[in-house]
Structure formats: C-alpha cells, structure tokens
Amino acid sequence: MHRKPFLPQKPCQRCGRPFVWRKKWERDWEQVKYCSERCRRAPERA
Ligand SMILES: [Zn+2]
Secondary structure, three states, rough: OOOOOOOOEEEEOOOEEEEEHHHHHHOOOHOOOOHHHHHHHHOOOO
C-alpha cells in the first residue's frame, strides 16, 4: 500500500483558487497568500 503524500493547500487571496504547497514555500508557507507571483504582484482589484 502506498499513501499519497499529504500536501497542504489554501485559497489564493487574489484569484480565490486553491493552490498546493510547494517546496519553495516550505519555510514560509504561513506567509504565502497568493498562488503565483502573478497574483502576488497584481494590483488591487480593478
Ligand atoms: Zn491566484
């Protein structure tokens, strides 16, 4: 039997889509709010 590794996920504060934990965020997952650099840099809702 093989279990899938559990990866946390949460919704993007910008686009609202859930995104999954990435290795690059392992040290600051708590601070990550956006699914991508694109969302992070996006201007406040136009
Ligand atoms: Zn997003």
